[in-house]
Amino acid sequence: MSKTIKENYPVGDFAIWIxxxxxxVTFGLLFLGYAFSRRSNIEMFNHSQLMLExxxxxxxxxxxxxxxxxxxxxxxxxxxxxxxxxxxFNKKASKWLLxxxxxxxxxLVNKIFEFSYIFGEGINLSTNKFFMFYLLLTGFHFxxxxxxxxILFNIFQKTRVYGYTLEDHKGIISGAAxxxxxxxxxxxxxxxxxxxx
Amino acid sequence: xxxxxxMVAKPYFIFALILLAGEILFGLLMGIQYIWGDFxxxxxxxxxxxxVHTNLLIVLLLFGFMGATYYLVPEETESxxxxxxxxxxxxxxxxxxxxxxxxxxxxxxxxxxxxxxxNNLLPTMGREFLEQPLPTKVGIVLVVLSYLLNVSMTVxxxxxxxxxxxxxxxxxxxxxxxxxxxxxPDNLIMDKFFWWFxxxxxxxxxxxxxxxxxxxxxxxKVTGVDREHIDKWLYLIIAMxxxxxxxxxxxxxxxxxxxxxxxxxxxxxxxxxxxPFLLMILFAFTMSRDRKIKHDNEMALTWAxxxxxxxxxxxxxxxxxHTLAPVNMYTHGTQLTAAHGHLSFYGxxxxxxxxxxxxxxxxxxxxxxxNSAKAQKVELASxxxxxxxxxxxxxxxSAAGLVQIFDQRVxxxxxxxxxxxxxxxxxxxxxxxxxxxxFAGLLTYFYSFFVKEEAQQA
Ligand code: HEM
Ligand code: HEM
Ligand SMILES: [Fe+2]
Numbered sequence: 001m002s003k004t005i006k007e008n009y010p011v012g013d014f015a016i017w018i019x020x021x022x023x024x025v026t027f028g029l030l031f032l033g034y035a036f037s038r039r040s041n042i043e044m045f046n047h048s049q050l051m052l053e054x055x056x057x058x059x060x061x062x063x064x065x066x067x068x069x070x071x072x073x074x075x076x077x078x079x080x081x082x083x084x085x086x087x088x089f090n091k092k093a094s095k096w097l098l099x100x101x102x103x104x105x106x107x108l109v110n111k112i113f114e115f116s117y118i119f120g121e122g123i124n125l126s127t128n129k130f131f132m133f134y135l136l137l138t139g140f141h142f143x144x145x146x147x148x149x150x151i152l153f154n155i156f157q158k159t160r161v162y163g164y165t166l167e168d169h170k171g172i173i174s175g176a177a178x179x180x181x182x183x184x185x186x187x188x189x190x191x192x193x194x195x196x197x
Numbered sequence: 198x199x200x201x202x203x204m205v206a207k208p209y210f211i212f213a214l215i216l217l218a219g220e221i222l223f224g225l226l227m228g229i230q231y232i233w234g235d236f237x238x239x240x241x242x243x244x245x246x247x248x249v250h251t252n253l254l255i256v257l258l259l260f261g262f263m264g265a266t267y268y269l270v271p272e273e274t275e276s277x278x279x280x281x282x283x284x285x286x287x288x289x290x291x292x293x294x295x296x297x298x299x300x301x302x303x304x305x306x307x308x309x310x311x312x313x314x315x316n317n318l319l320p321t322m323g324r325e326f327l328e329q330p331l332p333t334k335v336g337i338v339l340v341v342l343s344y345l346l347n348v349s350m351t352v353x354x355x356x357x358x359x360x361x362x363x364x365x366x367x368x369x370x371x372x373x374x375x376x377x378x379x380x381x382p383d384n385l386i387m388d389k390f391f392w393w394f395x396x397x398x399x400x401x402x403x404x405x406x407x408x409x410x411x412x413x414x415x416x417x418k419v420t421g422v423d424r425e426h427i428d429k430w431l432y433l434i435i436a437m438x439x440x441x442x443x444x445x446x447x448x449x450x451x452x453x454x455x456x457x458x459x460x461x462x463x464x465x466x467x468x469x470x471x472x473p474f475l476l477m478i479l480f481a482f483t484m485s486r487d488r489k490i491k492h493d494n495e496m497a498l499t500w501a502x503x504x505x506x507x508x509x510x511x512x513x514x515x516x517x518x519h520t521l522a523p524v525n526m527y528t529h530g531t532q533l534t535a536a537h538g539h540l541s542f543y544g545x546x547x548x549x550x551x552x553x554x555x556x557x558x559x560x561x562x563x564x565x566x567x568n569s570a571k572a573q574k575v576e577l578a579s580x581x582x583x584x585x586x587x588x589x590x591x592x593x594x595s596a597a598g599l600v601q602i603f604d605q606r607v608x609x610x611x612x613x614x615x616x617x618x619x620x621x622x623x624x625x626x627x628x629x630x631x632x633x634x635x636f637a638g639l640l641t642y643f644y645s646f647f648v649k650e651e652a653q654q655a
Binding site for chain 1: 429433436437456457458461462465466468469472476
């Protein structure tokens with residue numbers, strides 16, 4: 001009995017929590033750096049911020065949050081499976097994951113348009129402090145969405161061969177945790193960099 | 198020993214240890230020159246001693262890595278080495294090239310050496326750690342290529358494990374990043390970039406993979422823990438190393454003419470670099486706690502745990518001290534840097550060589566259960582002598598670095614370099630003392646090889 005309780009906490013793989021912790025600290029430092037630099041350059045930060053497309057950022061927020069929701073659906077599908085219908089539940093979860101990946105891809109495409117506009121304006125890491133932080137933060141975050149998509153794809157592949165069972169579905173939980181982290185970081189990043197003035 | 202071709206590791210190990218003795222000896226000579234400036238004048242100047250000291254270090258680590266690879270790859274792939282003969286030929290070529298280069302440093306003035314070795318055709322000499330003449334550099338490339346070929350062919354025809362994959366990736370990185378040593382831009386800032394592309398991406402990215410692979414191999418052997426448990430740790434360590442280490446190169450681009458964003462990229466990425474070293478401690482101690490067998494060679498496990506701890510201290514802790522840009526502004530290039538350089542190179546890389554030698558050498562010498570208890574006791578003594586010696590040396594250098602910083606960089610009442618150095622003289626004596634302890638520890642270690650096997654052993 002006590003063994004199962006121990007195995008259920010923390011959910012997913014221990015390793016993924018170490019990774020998430022390190023990621024949060026790293027992004028946290030960048031967020032702090034942004035906030036402190038902004039305090040001494042408010043004018044310049046506000047002015048540069050006007051160049052960002054808030055609507056596109058908002059659409060991206062919706063895309064990521066919805067995608068996260070689909071991942072939750074996939075996980076609960078697996079968790080609610082009944083022993084004799086493993087294939088059916090895995091199939092259902094794979095559909096949710098496909099949707100999640102599509103929305104993730106939507107985020108990436110939209111972001112590529114945003115970057116090409118910004119770079120088209122001749123902006124780079126050395127333009128000013130605001131754009132340095134903007135590019136570092138959104139650039140790092142972009143790579144995380146990319147990595148998260150690869151992880152989702154791996155989970156998706158496993159559902160296609162009905163790989164998850166009621167007893168053993170650590171993989172999908174770990175992947176979901178990572179995807180939620182990516183989503184969570186964006187939810188802080190978006191208001192901080194695009195909106196607050 | 199399961200495969201006869203593992204035998205080729207032996208000469209590599211022995212030669213690595215001989216070079217280590219040389220390296221530490223030259224360190225000691227420098228330690229004395231720091232106290233009495235005209236020691237050995239005019240025979241060997243400081244810059245030559247320094248070059249021999251650091252180059253011996255790099256070359257001995259390469260020999261050690263090669264020996265470790267030749268030992269573990271047959272066992273991991275479950276097949277004989279592709280060509281033991283090539284490994285032995287490579288060994289002798291590398292020995293001859295290495296010895297000639299060191300003799301060149303010692304007996305030919307460096308400026309003359311550059312002229313003799315075609316440096317005017319392709320200038321590559323004069324950069325720290327990469328001082329080797331062009332023919333030596335080309336020789337290193339050839340040696341490493343033949344070694345990579347040998348290892349790759351063995352891996353291709355045999356069982357594939359996570360350990361061999363990680364090891365091979367690390368070795369490939371070692372080879373690729375060495376190529377930057379052939380490019381010396383005229384622009385001083387670009388020059389620094391490319392220099393660090395070799396030096397930093399070696400010790401803080403690719404070599405860490407090699408370190409992780411060797412550590413995992415020895416831990417599996419002496420603890421009997423299942424491979425699957427180890428694989429996950431290894432992946433995690435490697436992933437963190439690569440991500441933090443590659444961008445972490447930025448911690449060398451502070452205030453040197455590079456764009457300002459490096460302050461942020463370098464500080465934040467390299468602040469994560471201690472994590473994989475911390476994970477190695479967790480890794481080693483978890484494996485040791487969950488061990489399934491009690492190997493008679495207890496020293497191998499002791500060295501493995503020691504590597505994790507000392508590597509974390511030297512690279513993780515001492516590295517973190519000066520890795521944030523605002524701190525580095527004060528500490529850059531002081532004795533604090535040397536303190537970190539010593540403990541990190543020793544703790545991570547010299548000690549992993551000791552670990553694998555301690556595990557493999559008794560087996561290569563026909564003692565599958567490790568050395569006798571008496572020999573292991575001597576080895577344990579040497580373990581503590583060398584570790585406390587290096588730690589003491591590091592602490593002394595750190596103190597020296599702090600004095601230097603407050604003498605010369607903080608406040609307005611500053612003094613000149615030589616004046617400051619004079620005020621540190623006492624600390625330099627302490628450093629030399631601890632250096633002597635390290636050397637004595639190494640001799641004790643050598644002695645442990647010759648302790649007679651007891652007649653009766655359980
Ligand atoms: C085993 C791994 C490591 C080794 C062998 C190593 C070795 C060295 C050496 C020899 C130097 C001096 C280079 C020179 O001559 O200028 C150096 C510099 C430096 N290292 Fe490491 N290091 C390691 C890991 C780390 C880590 C993990 C960090 C950060 C957390 C770090 C931070 C630094 C910094 C900031 C400098 C520049 C110091 C200065 O500005 O003077 N190192 N390292
Ligand atoms: C296995 C042990 C040792 C290792 C791995 C090692 C490694 C190194 C490294 C990496 C450097 C370059 C540091 C830098 O660029 O900041 C160096 C320089 C130096 N080492 Fe060692 N060393 C060892 C033992 C010793 C010992 C025992 C002594 C003397 C007591 C010593 C004395 C020195 C000195 C004086 C320098 C030159 C520092 C300077 O330029 O001011 N080393 N060593
Ligand atoms: Fe570095």
